[in-house]
Amino acid sequence: MILTFFGGIREVTGSMHLLTTPSDRILLDCGMFQGRRKTSEEKNRNLPFAAKLITNMVLSHAHIDHSGRIPLLVKNGFSGRIFCTRPTADACEYLLLDSAHIQESDAQYLNYKAARNLLRQMKTSPRTRRVSKKEVDRIQNLLKKSAHELNTETINTLMEQHNLHSVQPLYTTSDAELALTFFDGHPYRQSVSIGQDTTCEFFDAGHILGSALTLLKSRENGKLKNILYTGDIGRFNKPIIDDPALIFPDQDREIDLMIMESTYGDRLHASQKDNKQLLKEVLIDTASRGGTLLIPAFAYGRTQELIYYLHELYDAGDVPKIPVYVDSPLALNITKVFGEHPEVYDRQTHETFLEHGKNPFSFRQIHFVRSVEESMILMRDEKPHVVISASGMCEAGRILHHLRYKIHDSKNTVLIVGFMAQNTLGRRILELGAAFEAAQRKGDPPLVNIFNKSYPLRARVVKLDGFSAHGDKAEMTRFLKTSNLKIKQVALVHGEEEQTLAFAEHLKTEGFNVLVPQQGESIQIR
Numbered sequence: 001m002i003l004t005f006f007g008g009i010r011e012v013t014g015s016m017h018l019l020t021t022p023s024d025r026i027l028l029d030c031g032m033f034q035g036r037r038k039t040s041e042e043k044n045r046n047l048p049f050a051a052k053l054i055t056n057m058v059l060s061h062a063h064i065d066h067s068g069r070i071p072l073l074v075k076n077g078f079s080g081r082i083f084c085t086r087p088t089a090d091a092c093e094y095l096l097l098d099s100a101h102i103q104e105s106d107a108q109y110l111n112y113k114a115a116r117n118l119l120r121q122m123k124t125s126p127r128t129r130r131v132s133k134k135e136v137d138r139i140q141n142l143l144k145k146s147a148h149e150l151n152t153e154t155i156n157t158l159m160e161q162h163n164l165h166s167v168q169p170l171y172t173t174s175d176a177e178l179a180l181t182f183f184d185g186h187p188y189r190q191s192v193s194i195g196q197d198t199t200c201e202f203f204d205a206g207h208i209l210g211s212a213l214t215l216l217k218s219r220e221n222g223k224l225k226n227i228l229y230t231g232d233i234g235r236f237n238k239p240i241i242d243d244p245a246l247i248f249p250d251q252d253r254e255i256d257l258m259i260m261e262s263t264y265g266d267r268l269h270a271s272q273k274d275n276k277q278l279l280k281e282v283l284i285d286t287a288s289r290g291g292t293l294l295i296p297a298f299a300y301g302r303t304q305e306l307i308y309y310l311h312e313l314y315d316a317g318d319v320p321k322i323p324v325y326v327d328s329p330l331a332l333n334i335t336k337v338f339g340e341h342p343e344v345y346d347r348q349t350h351e352t353f354l355e356h357g358k359n360p361f362s363f364r365q366i367h368f369v370r371s372v373e374e375s376m377i378l379m380r381d382e383k384p385h386v387v388i389s390a391s392g393m394c395e396a397g398r399i400l401h402h403l404r405y406k407i408h409d410s411k412n413t414v415l416i417v418g419f420m421a422q423n424t425l426g427r428r429i430l431e432l433g434a435a436f437e438a439a440q441r442k443g444d445p446p447l448v449n450i451f452n453k454s455y456p457l458r459a460r461v462v463k464l465d466g467f468s469a470h471g472d473k474a475e476m477t478r479f480l481k482t483s484n485l486k487i488k489q490v491a492l493v494h495g496e497e498e499q500t501l502a503f504a505e506h507l508k509t510e511g512f513n514v515l516v517p518q519q520g521e522s523i524q525i526r
Contacts, residue, residue: 027054230258
């Protein structure tokens with residue numbers, strides 16, 4: 001039995017591992033790489049194996065860095081089944097279609113820019129070396145049907161006529177729709193056959209709704225091997241969902257290999273008990289300046305957690321009751337998924353809301369923004385309010401437009417409530433904001449590039465560490481040491497190299513046998 005590590009190795013995106021048995025090839029996650037466009041594009045387009053050879057797939061949870069290349073897998077010939085929990089299957093119906101829409105929109109926009117630049121070059125005056133306003137308008141009218149709709153037919157014709165390189169999406173909406181027909185959702189703690197001699201069983205990972213620790217059991221030459229794939233391990237005492245599972249069936253306690261995440265392998269989070277209080281302080285401070293509180297947030301998990309805390313604060317009368325806008329169609333749909341799965345809520349959520357006939361994710365001041373037109377009006381709103389918008393790392397989506405309208409004004413606040421991967425706009429905003437604060441906001445503000453235009457970062461940038469959905473060093477260690485598992489070896493994945501190596505050294509001092517694989521490395525499970 002061989003395990004090969006293909007993605008999320010010494011980095012935090014693109015999770016993907018392959019378990020090969022004498023009769024089957026089982027893929028563990030099929031995540032998308034995120035970061036610099038060119039590098040990510042190359043990694044995402046090239047699967048390191050023939051998709052048609054994969055027997056079945058197991059998905060730990062719905063986040064795009066774990067699920068985002070599933071449509072590409074199907075497009076390339078995969079014909080097996082995708083096993084996951086029921087909430088994960090439901091969430092992927094929205095997440096993968098949204099991802100496909102982003103792929104298509106990004107490709108269309110890049111092609112539009114290429115066609116526009118071509119026409120502008122053709123219409124540039126030799127004398128003035130400029131394009132007249134009249135010609136600019138003509139080009140715009142030719143390439144756009146409306147302010148928010150491109151004339152893709154005309155753009156594609158121009159690209160073909162002038163032999164311009166046409167950008168193609170990684171996959172389309174049709175590809176995503178087809179991929180969704182391959183999903184099989186199952187409850188926690190139910191054994192499912194996923195191969196000739198291999199089963200899997202899901203246990204709550206406590207990361208997001210439906211996230212799973214996956215126990216894989218495979219028999220080879222009459223000998224049973226147990227592998228536990230953690231996916232992403234959550235925190236203890238988070239609201240809404242249960243803690244990571246610590247108790248496993250007695251017959252399954254012996255783990256030959258644990259594939260474990262290490263995102264925060266060398267960091268300790270602020271206490272989750274402080275989350276609501278710190279959110280309260282930031283909200284009061286921003287409202288007192290007459291500003292907007294902008295919160296880039298993952299549509300799945302983080303947005304619902306923020307809504308939960310704001311609901312509690314507003315119910316208690318602890319903050320000014322300024323409007324709260326969730327500007328993300330995806331977040332609206334995912335919040336519906338949360339509403340459909342109260343069976344996985346924790347006891348506290350039942351006691352605080354459900355037992356009083358309240359929906360945790362709905363209160364008088366909250367508004368879900370649906371249309372682009374509504375979003376554009378909101379961006380220009382100067383009255384104090386809160387905006388929660390995707391994407392969480394500020395790499396795409398409506399948050400970019402809110403940032404370009406509000407990031408230049410010191411009365412506004414950008415609240416960072418999640419992990420920002422290297423080479424993302426969110427990481428740059430966080431680092432530049434911290435440096436500007438360290439300099440006591442003296443001198444020229446740093447510049448941030450959004451849609452190829454530079455904006456001064458005058459808005460306050462505040463980071464709340466306690467909102468992370470990933471367990472920190474202490475919590476991951478707690479999972480390993482207080483569960484009833486007996487673990488022979490731990491392979492650390494899903495962490496930037498510095499974090500992973502530091503966590504490996506820490507676990508060795510705790511008596512664990514630890515491996516930090518390289519990209520593409522294979523190990524035999526003995």
